[in-house]
Amino acid sequence: MASFQTVPNKVAFGLTYVRYTEHDTWGEILAFFTLAPILIHTGLFGALLARREMCTAMLLVGLTLNEVISLVLKKLIQEPRPETCEFLEACGSFGMPSSHAQYVIFLATNVTLAAIRHKYRKVQPPFLHTPFAVNRFDNVQLLLLLLVWPLACMVIESRMYLGYHNADQVVKGSLAGLFFGSLWFNLEARLQAFYPAFQATKFCRTFFLKDSSHIPNAFAYEYASCLKAQSQREAATKKAE
């Protein structure tokens, strides 16, 4: 018979487990920012389900590959976290490079390069392209830039402040994010030429995966088509009566 006498050894779920010093408000704020990559990933997945845009899918694939690379690097390099990991119960995993830093800098690099390209190459592609398909206003790009860099700084600061990484590990993580972010941006820019053909495949037709960067404002376009279809339907029912 199985014995339930022993106290089961409960461990915290690592992915979302964060610790900060009691009564430390700044630590508490930074503990929230440390969760940003998970929240961003979830948000982007929601945006993909709702918008079915190629650029959202590509960003998600890129960020996921970047994360996998970071975890593989940690396993290969095998550099422990700083001694503070003991208070955080985080010594079970390696610290080089910081995958949080790599994640946010990958994202910030993509947003920045897209903004630069948009500003200096007005012709190709015609419109600003975000995961949310609002692509007419330069202001959206500026807003994204003003959000993504402070966010990246907060996430990186949180990793050091809370004691999960030392400065060297977040710097190298950031460099890795810069490298893979630029690489992915360039790869994606090249692949964009194949989007029209790819959109016609069975896969894209099944999941309605599309590239609407040629439409100035996808929201305005959808709104107009919806109203148009509605009035056509009303006209048809009137005729039938």
Ligand SMILES: *[C@@H]1O[C@H](CO)[C@@H](O)[C@H](O)[C@H]1NC(C)=O
């Ligand atoms: C990321 O880079 C791609 C590649 O050119 C671009 O189409 C996309 O809009 C960028 N994503 C963001 C969020 O800036």
